[in-house]
Amino acid sequence: MRAGLEPCLARLWRYALVLSRANDAADDLVQATCVRAIERADQFVPGTRLDRWLFAILRSIWLNEIRARKIREGGGFVDADDALSIDGARDIEMNILAGQVLKEIGQLPEAQRETVLLVYAEGYSYAEAAAALSIPIGTVMSRLATARAALTKLK
Amino acid sequence: MTDDDDTELVALIDNELDENRKKALLARLETDERLRERYEALREAGAPISAAFDALLERAPVARLRDAIPPEAAVRQAQGRFAGLALRELAAGIVIGLLAAGAAAWAALSLGLAPLEGKEDWRSAVAEYTDLYTNETFSSQNPDVALQAVELSALNAKVGANLTPDKLVLPGLRFAVAFMLSFEGSPLAAIAYVDPDGAPVMFCINANQAPDAPMRAEQRGDLSLASWSRGGRSYLVIGHVPKEQAVAWAQTLEKRV
Numbered sequence: 001m002r003a004g005l006e007p008c009l010a011r012l013w014r015y016a017l018v019l020s021r022a023n024d025a026a027d028d029l030v031q032a033t034c035v036r037a038i039e040r041a042d043q044f045v046p047g048t049r050l051d052r053w054l055f056a057i058l059r060s061i062w063l064n065e066i067r068a069r070k071i072r073e074g075g076g077f078v079d080a081d082d083a084l085s086i087d088g089a090r091d092i093e094m095n096i097l098a099g100q101v102l103k104e105i106g107q108l109p110e111a112q113r114e115t116v117l118l119v120y121a122e123g124y125s126y127a128e129a130a131a132a133l134s135i136p137i138g139t140v141m142s143r144l145a146t147a148r149a150a151l152t153k154l155k
Numbered sequence: 156m157t158d159d160d161d162t163e164l165v166a167l168i169d170n171e172l173d174e175n176r177k178k179a180l181l182a183r184l185e186t187d188e189r190l191r192e193r194y195e196a197l198r199e200a201g202a203p204i205s206a207a208f209d210a211l212l213e214r215a216p217v218a219r220l221r222d223a224i225p226p227e228a229a230v231r232q233a234q235g236r237f238a239g240l241a242l243r244e245l246a247a248g249i250v251i252g253l254l255a256a257g258a259a260a261w262a263a264l265s266l267g268l269a270p271l272e273g274k275e276d277w278r279s280a281v282a283e284y285t286d287l288y289t290n291e292t293f294s295s296q297n298p299d300v301a302l303q304a305v306e307l308s309a310l311n312a313k314v315g316a317n318l319t320p321d322k323l324v325l326p327g328l329r330f331a332v333a334f335m336l337s338f339e340g341s342p343l344a345a346i347a348y349v350d351p352d353g354a355p356v357m358f359c360i361n362a363n364q365a366p367d368a369p370m371r372a373e374q375r376g377d378l379s380l381a382s383w384s385r386g387g388r389s390y391l392v393i394g395h396v397p398k399e400q401a402v403a404w405a406q407t408l409e410k411r412v
Contacts, residue, residue, distance in 0.1 A: 002227055010215035014208065027216070031223045038230040084211065098207035105207070119169070120201065121208035126171045138162075144169070145161040151200035 001041040004050045005034050011051065011122070012058055018117045019062050021084065021106060029066055033058040055122075056132065059114075100154055108147055115143040164194050168201060223312075229305045277338040277361050278382060278391055281345075282375050285357050285393050293331035294353035306333040310344040314362040314388060318346075322411040325404050328356055338363070348394075356394030356401075358408060365389045370409065372402050381405035 012033055016026035036057050037044075044053055084106035105113055111133075118124040118132060119140070130137045163180050166172040172180065184191050298306065303320040310333050311318055323330060328348035336343040344360040368384040379401040382391040390412070392405040 002224060005224060006221055009217050009220045010212045013215040013217075013220060014211050017211070027220065027223070030220050034220075034224045035230055038225070038227050041227075095210065097203050098210040101203050101207035102211060105204070116204065117208060120204040126166070126169070141162045141166055141171075142158070145158065145165040145197075148165050148197045148200045149161055151204070152196045154200065 001038050001044075005037060005054070008051050008054050012054055014121070015055060015058055015114075015117060016062070017084065018105075018113050019059075019110060020066070025066055029058060029062055032061050032066070036061060052132070055118075059132070101151065104151055104154055105147070108150060112143045112147045115140055116147045119144060160190065160193065161197065164190075164197050165201070167194070168198050225305070225309075229302075277343070277363065277389070278373075278380055278393075279375075280338060281343075281357065281359050281391060281393060282378050282380065285355065285378065286376075288347075288355040288357075290349075290353035290355070293347045293349050293355050296331040296347070296349075298330065298332070303330055303333070307346075309333075310335060310346075310360075313342040314344045314360050316344065316360055316388065316412060318344075318360075318412060323358070323408070325407060327351070328404070331355075350396075354395060356392065356396065356404070358404075359391045359393070360412075361389045361391070362387065363389050370402065370405060372398050374398055383409060385409075 009030065012030045013026055016029035016033075017023070020026050020029060033054060037054055040057075044050065084102040105116060108116070115129060115133065118129045119126065124132060126137050126140045129140045133140070163172065163176065167177060167180055184194060300320045303323075307318045307320065307323075310316065313335055318333075320330065323346060325348060328350055331347045331349050333344065333346045336345055338361060341361055341363045343362075346358040348356045348358065350356065364387045365384040367386070368382075368389075370381060370383045373380040373382070377395050378393055379396055379398040380391060380393045381398075381401040381404070382389065383405070384390070390405070390408065392401050392408065394401060
């Protein structure tokens with residue numbers, strides 16, 4: 001399981017950051033996901049996608065444990081403005097655009113951020129996203145349309 | 156143009172529209188210039204999303220995350236032991252979160268303190284939730300020294316301490332479990348001991364950047380507290396014991412941690 005986890009760490013962290021918009025919570029969320037995955041390794045069905053299984057674990061921990069705690073502590077979402085950001089100047093122009101897009105996505109509600117990530121970055125089909133999020137396909141469609149509509153204002 | 160149009164246009168762009176709706180929408184696009192413009196705008200807006208998310212991957216602290224994955228053997232060993240504790244531990248985390256907010260608000264209201272003063276009142280939050288523990292809460296927890304070390308290494312990473320099982324040995328008490336909480340955003344390590352009857356005594360370390368402060372003893376209801384601050388961390392020993400006993404344990408720990 002440990003060997004399977006390592007190649008997924010960056011993408012798990014990205015998902016955690018998109019959900020929590022806080023670096024420390026993202027780290028905690030990935031760590032908790034790894035522990036839970038090791039604990040439940042015998043529940044993983046060989047031949048199915050490990051990354052999707054890990055995403056489901058991460059999401060469950062976020063919804064049931066960490067988000068609830070952060071909201072109750074009143075400490076969540078404080079660095080929301082710049083949590084989704086990038087460093088470096090490898091390609092300045094590309095990074096400026098990417099930075100603007102991420103900033104805009106960072107201001108969307110959690111449900112939209114998550115749907116946009118799963119479909120546009122992780123390659124989930126609408127049906128797969130609907131199953132992963134336990135929502136109707138129509139809701140996936142409207143979340144993506146609302147998110148894209150928000151991004152059309154970036155000019 | 157409606158929100159429904161946006162939904163259909165985006166589904167068309169994503170190649171997720173069924174054949175009938177696709178055909179109908181393409182026919183409308185041929186004749187409706189405003190719809191075509193909207194299609195273009197939505198398509199352009201979505202084009203950079205994937206690359207933007209890819210850029211985020213480069214920020215991932217992969218080495219740190221990899222180092223934080225615990226050894227599989229340690230997880231499995233701890234698994235059985237924690238099965239019964241998980242819910243209680245989570246409940247305690249939630250309770251301290253609620254109490255933390257409540258205690259700070261209460262202190263600010265009733266004493267006219269600045270909000271910053273609330274940060275000092277983490278002892279009240281710990282006291283209130285220590286009151287919720289019973290003689291049964293931790294009495295079934297009895298980790299061996301190796302497992303204690305695993306639990307403590309997780310705490311050390313969070314509060315920047317160097318706790319080891321031998322430093323935490325206290326006369327008349329047995330180490331039961333170590334776990335993490337937080338108070339107003341600062342990590343709060345908790346080590347639960349039990350006395351021979353199972354009564355809990357807590358040793359807490361709050362990485363709150365407080366200035367150094369000497370040992371002080373307090374009585375809050377039936378609870379005795381002994382606390383001090385050093386090196387950016389505040390320490391607290393708390394339990395339903397005589398005040399002198401709490402201070403004696405605290406002095407022992409102060410010399411070692």
